[in-house]
Amino acid sequence: xxxxxxxxxxxxxxxxxxxxxxxxxxxxxxxxxxxxxxxxxxxxxxxxxxxxxxxxxxxxxxxxxxxxxxxxxxxxxxxxxxxxxxxxxxxxxxxxxxxxxxxxxxxxxxxxxxxxxxxxxxxxxxxxxxxxxxxxxxxxxxxxxxxxxxxxxxxxxxxxxxxxxxxxxxxxxxxxxxxxxxxxxxxxxxxxxxxxxxxxxxxxxxxxxxxxxxxxxxxxxxxxxxxxxxxxxxxxxxxxxxxxxxxxxxxxxxxxxxxxxxxxxxxxxxxxxxxxxxxxxxxxxxxxxxxxxxxxxxxxx
DNA sequence: AAATCTATCAACCGCCGCCAT
DNA sequence: CATGGCGGCGGTTGATAGATT
Numbered sequence: 001x002x003x004x005x006x007x008x009x010x011x012x013x014x015x016x017x018x019x020x021x022x023x024x025x026x027x028x029x030x031x032x033x034x035x036x037x038x039x040x041x042x043x044x045x046x047x048x049x050x051x052x053x054x055x056x057x058x059x060x061x062x063x064x065x066x067x068x069x070x071x072x073x074x075x076x077x078x079x080x081x082x083x084x085x086x087x088x089x090x091x092x093x094x095x096x097x098x099x100x101x102x103x104x105x106x107x108x109x110x111x112x113x114x115x116x117x118x119x120x121x122x123x124x125x126x127x128x129x130x131x132x133x134x135x136x137x138x139x140x141x142x143x144x145x146x147x148x149x150x151x152x153x154x155x156x157x158x159x160x161x162x163x164x165x166x167x168x169x170x171x172x173x174x175x176x177x178x179x180x181x182x183x184x185x186x187x188x189x190x191x192x193x194x195x196x197x198x199x200x201x202x203x204x205x206x207x208x209x210x211x212x213x214x215x216x217x218x219x220x221x222x223x224x225x226x227x228x229x230x231x232x233x234x235x236x237x238x239x240x241x242x243x244x245x246x247x248x249x250x251x252x253x254x255x256x257x258x259x260x261x262x263x264x265x266x267x268x269x270x271x272x273x274x275x276x277x278x279x280x281x282x283x284x285x286x287x288x289x290x291x292x293x294x295x296x297x298x299x300x301x
Numbered sequence: 302a303a304a305t306c307t308a309t310c311a312a313c314c315g316c317c318g319c320c321a322t
Numbered sequence: 323c324a325t326g327g328c329g330g331c332g333g334t335t336g337a338t339a340g341a342t343t
Contacts, residue, residue: 016311016337038328054329055312090331105332106310306342313335321327 013047017056021046025053026061059102066098070107078104079112083126 013021028044034057037050046053070078074096081092089101089108096104108123116123120130 014313036328049313051329052312059311087332101331102311110309304343306340308340309338311335311337314333315331316333317329317331319328319330322325 012041012049012052014052017060021048022056022061025057029057029061055102059100062100064098065100070099070111074099075112075115078108079116079126082108082112082123 024044024046028040037054040053041048041050077096078092081095085091089105093099093101093104113123120128122129
């Protein structure tokens with residue numbers, strides 16, 4: 001035998017809450033605190049389902065809620081956390097004080113999605129729209145894992161244990177990936193906190209093309225897209241890897257296409273080690289900083 | 302001024318894991 | 323151990339306000 005039902009649905013109100021209902025709910029929680037949503041409606045004199053009371057309190061009546069527009073910094077944090085966690089609104093909300101999962105979800109669907117689209121980014125996978133389209137159509141490319149590897153892993157389970165692979169160090173309030181979730185080929189050892197909460201992080205749409213095997217650490221972020229386009233346009237017959245402005249001919253070797261998605265953090269370099277053989281068609285890996293690294297076989301122009 | 306369209310967001314719905322019975 | 327309710331979550335809906343025609 002299980003429990004008895006939480007409420008008699010035929011005797012409950014639905015729709016918008018009245019001021020009186022709000023006051024009853026607030027007063028009850030002020031006196032008795034949160035908890036036992038099942039018995040709360042009756043105790044508070046409300047003709048509402050316990051679930052409805054909980055939702056009303058959490059999303060609207062809670063005194064610690066932050067009202068008003070989202071700041072630019074909050075935008076960035078949400079985008080960054082979404083790139084790491086996917087549609088885990090409760091987890092994202094837990095890292096934004098005063099914001100609810102519902103609020104963030106709505107804000108994502110109404111504002112941020114559009115913002116990302118207008119910036120040429122697919123909000124689902126945080127990849128450039130062109131790149132994600134090309135990845136599915138390029139005949140030379142084999143199956144490529146999704147860019148949001150962590151989110152994909154997390155979405156296999158729905159509850160909080162979905163981020164059990166993220167270790168929280170309370171001494172410095174940092175979050176770090178633990179066993180298995182950090183890709184063995186591309187690793188930059190960056191933490192979620194570094195990614196999401198560093199105010200200096202900027203939306204990173206950088207694209208670099210070049211060698212990957214045993215290469216020196218390079219920063220792609222110092223080369224802006226305009227300059228890269230310019231260089232590639234001027235010298236289309238040769239693929240160059242760009243090391244802070246210095247170029248290396250890569251046409252005789254494998255090519256690592258690395259594009260950073262999400263936020264830049266301290267100019268993290270691609271450390272892709274996937275390039276074992278130039279005969280490899282495509283090896284796709286992902287770093288924890290959400291940079292995508294893909295290896296393409298040698299091309300001739 | 303009225304009709305229509307669009308954007309926003311509060312609230313509902315249904316699912317899932319946990320756990321009381 | 324099996325059952326089924328609770329709490330929590332993400333997806334979706336629908337009411338409303340504001341913008342546009």
